[in-house]
Amino acid sequence: MxxxxxxxxxxxxxxxxxxxxxxxxxxxxxxxDVFGHEEGHQIVYKTLSWKLVAVLMIAEIVSNGMLSLPQSLAVVGIVPGVILIVFLGIFATYTSWLLVQFKLRHPEVHSMGDAGFILFGAPGRELLAFGTVVFAVFATGGQLLAGQIALSFLSDGKLCLMLYTGIFAIPTLLCSFPRTLDRLSWLSIPSVISILVAGIVGMIGAGLHPTPDRHIDIARSSSFYEAFFSITNPVFAYAGHFMFFILISEMKRPQDAMKAAYVLQGFATTFYAVFAIVMYVYLGPTVASPAFSSLETKWAKAAYGIAIPNFLLAGAIYSHTAAKLIFTRFFRHSRHLYSHTVAGWSTWTLLILLMNAAAFILAVAVPIFSYLIGIAASLFAAWYTYGIAGAFWLHDSYHDGDGVRTWKRKWAQTTLSVLTFAAGAFICVAGTYVTVRGIVEAYRSGSVGSPFAC
Structure with a gap:
């Protein structure tokens, strides 16, 4: 190439x-690139160092998703579960490299929508942009639910759950308001510290108060539905690639993006594996999801309380991402993008309010919202994190190289790219199937609540 x-x-x-x-x-x-040369601009976007990008990535990805990993080990066994976590970490590192290389070769790409246009034309742009916004809003709602659980635990459930969600939604909205990711990156530093300390506190609590008569399964046999339903937890714990292009677009040196990705995946894979193993070993096969809920009460309160800044900032990053994609689409190459104009700030304010409001309404009004997050992750995040990265390499090697001859000459990379695309397709189809089946069984068992319930 x-x-x-x-x-x-x-x-x-x-x-x-x-x-x-x-x-x-x-x-x-x-x-x-999307922001061009920024000399004389009132609002400067490209200010992030790779270290701050790494912090943003960790704050976004290493969040409440990790709390479901111990339960995955309980379903498939400790050895297959840990192997899966480590493999997915390596796989996510590889797809990160593919995404970064594509971004560096196509500076005009700001989001997955722009990448979709290069690959599939206008339909690809609209589909991938739509998926990015939908998943970001759903992920914001997921963080609101995590905040709801944390606040409910801390107050012994004295208020209506909808009120907890509303209380948590307000600071999430305020933190998502800055126009540039640089402002959010500094807020993300305490966010990363909080989830790290919360995980450590949770592991200490589990070690001091283990579940009596627990047992550890090296490996367990289960049905495809049970196994894959649990496997989706570690699969989607790495599902943050959908905003990589937006993050890289605000870097001073985009060519340093892989440094941030290496830090992210190294930290995430290590922390996920250690946390899942320790929590499963001490809490056993009855460990809940989220895992902090299985801790002794005071330790659960401590862990949830410490994790709140991370839940809040992760939600803010997601809603900021959804608003940023649409805002940039509206005002690309316009002075409203980089100047303090009434139209620019009015539009930005409206988008931030809409994204956060949509997340809040979905979280409190849709009883099966947690399942819908799984469907959105299967339909979109599976492609953004895994599958479509293979298509990026195949596209560039074909068009910038010698076509099929490049694919034949670089047969190993071609094979990996094809397998990556196939993996995304499998996760998409299988993940959607098990989530839809989970919805059916939830309704059948009567475990689905009512909208706006306390």
């Missing part, structure tokens, strides 16, 4: 010279 751009010491702070963008002098990365 031919290089689209090379380093140019005259291009400023590590910019690259990009070939193939028209006649005349070659363009630099920052000539063609």
């Amino acid at each position: 031919k290089d689209r751009y090379t380093d140019d010491p005259k291009a400023g702070y590590g910019e690259e010279v990009v070939g193939g963008y028209g006649a005349g002098a070659p363009a630099t990365y920052h000539d063609v």
Whole structure:
């Protein structure tokens, strides 16, 4: 595959010279990316270092999703469960590399919608952009539910659950309001610390108050439905790639993005594996999801209380992402994107309110909302995190290389890319199937509540 751009010491702070963008002098990365050169702009987006991007990624991905991992080990056994967590971490690192390479070769890509346009034209842009917004809103709602559980535990359930959700939604809304991710990155530092400390507190609590008469299964046999339903927990615990393009677009040096991805996946995989093993070993096969709910009361309150900043910031990042995609689509190459205009701020405020309001309404009004999150993750996040990354490499190697001859010459990478795409398809179909079946069984058992219930 031919290089689209090379380093140019005259291009400023590590910019690259990009070939193939028209006649005349070659363009630099920052000539063609979504925010362009920002000299004189009132609102400057490209300020993130790779370290702050790593913090944002960890705050977004390592959140309440990890609390379901011990239960996955309880269903399939400790050895298959840990192998799966580690494998998915390695797999997510590989797909991160594919996404970063695609972004560097296509600086104009700001979101999955832009990437969909390159791959599939206008229909691809609309579908992938729609999926990004839907999943981000659903993920925000998931964080609101996590905050609801935490606040309910801390107050011994003295208030209506809908009130807890509303109370938690207010700071989530306020934290999602900054126009640039740089502001959120600094807020994400205490978020990362909180989920790390909460996990440690949870493991200590489990060790001091283990479940009596527990047993540990090395491996367990179960039906496909039970096994895959539990497997979706670790699969979607890594499902944060849908906002990687948006994060990289606000970096000072996009070519450092893989450093952030390595930190993210290294931290997430290690922390997930240790947390899942310790919680399962001490709490046994009856461990709940979320796992903190299986702890002795005071330890559960401590763990939930410490984790609240992470639940809040993760929700804010998701709703910010949904608003940012639409806002950038509206005002791309417009002064409203980078200036303090009435139209710009009015639109941004409206989008932030709409995204957070939609998440809140879904969380409190839809009794099967937690299942809908699983469906959204299966339909969209499975592709964004795993499958479509393979299509990115196949596309660029074909169009920028020698077509099929490049695929044949680089047969190993071609095979990996095809398998990656197939894995995304399998997770999408199987994940949707088990989630829909879970909804049917929930209604059949009468465990589905009513809208706006306390």
